[in-house]
Structures are given as structure tokens and as C-alpha cells.
Amino acid sequence: ARGAFHYQQLQPEPALAAYRVAETLQQQLRPDDWGLSAHIRLSLAGSLLRLARPAEAETEARAVVDGADYSEARIGLSTRAFARKLLGDALRNLGKPKEALPQLEQAVAEQERARGADDQLTITALSSLGYLRSLTGDQAGALATQREVYQRAARRWGADSQFALIEQLNLGDAEVESGDAARGLPHLEAAFAGLMKVSGA
Numbered sequence: 001a002r003g004a005f006h007y008q009q010l011q012p013e014p015a016l017a018a019y020r021v022a023e024t025l026q027q028q029l030r031p032d033d034w035g036l037s038a039h040i041r042l043s044l045a046g047s048l049l050r051l052a053r054p055a056e057a058e059t060e061a062r063a064v065v066d067g068a069d070y071s072e073a074r075i076g077l078s079t080r081a082f083a084r085k086l087l088g089d090a091l092r093n094l095g096k097p098k099e100a101l102p103q104l105e106q107a108v109a110e111q112e113r114a115r116g117a118d119d120q121l122t123i124t125a126l127s128s129l130g131y132l133r134s135l136t137g138d139q140a141g142a143l144a145t146q147r148e149v150y151q152r153a154a155r156r157w158g159a160d161s162q163f164a165l166i167e168q169l170n171l172g173d174a175e176v177e178s179g180d181a182a183r184g185l186p187h188l189e190a191a192f193a194g195l196m197k198v199s200g201a
Helices: 002-008 012-029 034-050 054-066 077-093 097-115 120-135 139-157 162-177 181-199
Strands: none
Touching (some): 002 034, 139 162
């Protein structure tokens, strides 16, 4: 819980330290609790990504994705999909977008199956996939994906929510990058105004 608190406060160093303590305690007290182990390892991976340490994040995420102890029967499909999403993010940050692409595509498909199209974890994985598609030069795919992300976010939380507004900002960027500034600018302006209202300057 302490690690999660620091992570949500955008304090990845104390979050990482807390998760390391949790990992040690889990191995001592509940070594056969693979669901808890996966949760801690993926929390470590998230913190390492925020600390710009993607190689270490890849190690943690891949341990869950490839580890026989972290089967779907033991930890659930959604947790495995989240591990795959983090692995994709780590590979992207390591400059390996083509390796990351199938991981993120599978993560989206698995989250949709496990939690539905409009669940936060599904939308977050889809957003990562859209960004990755833009990095691989697939602007049409990135734009189509980002449009879908924004629609799902607005449907899930409302168009005035911070989450949806950030995705509207991303959509505006995607429209501009695809060469349609006239279509992108209204999204950017609306997102800016909405975020000023919701979050302040």
C-alpha cells in the first residue's frame, strides 16, 4: 500500500523501495502466493519504467509473462495481460518497437476478453498500442487506435474527466501528426480548456 501511495504521487524512487520490501516479505511469508508475487513484480516494473530503467522493467515483466509459475490459472488472464502490456512498454522504451507491437496487441485482446472493452486496463493498453503504432510509422493505425481510445475513455468516465481529456489531447496530436491540423486543433483546444478547468494551470 505504501508503494502504491508513492507511485500514485509520482514518486517512483520511494515506491520502488517499498515494493522491494514487499517482495522480500512476500517471499518469506507467502512464497506460494503467485497472484501477490505477480502484483508486486509488476508494480516494480511500473516503478522502474518511471525511473527510466526499462531493461530492469523488462526483466520483471518478462518473468511474469514467461514464468511457468505465473500461469493464467494461478494469476488470471487480466494480470497476465497487464504483464504483457508492461513488457511492451519496456521494449518500446528500449528502442525495440517491432518486438513490443505483438506484446501490446495481445495485451489489448486479452484485457478485452478478461475485463471488457471499456475497462481502465483495456483502455490503457489500447492507448499504449496507439502510441507504439505512431513510433513504427503506422500513422493511420495510430490515428484509428487513438480515436477508439478517446471514444472509450469518454464513454467510461465522461468527456469532461481528466482521463478522457488527456486522451483527447493525444487524439489531437495524432490528427496533427497524420497531416490534418484542422481536425486536430479543436481537440487540442478543447482538451486544454478542459484540463485547465479540471486540474488547474
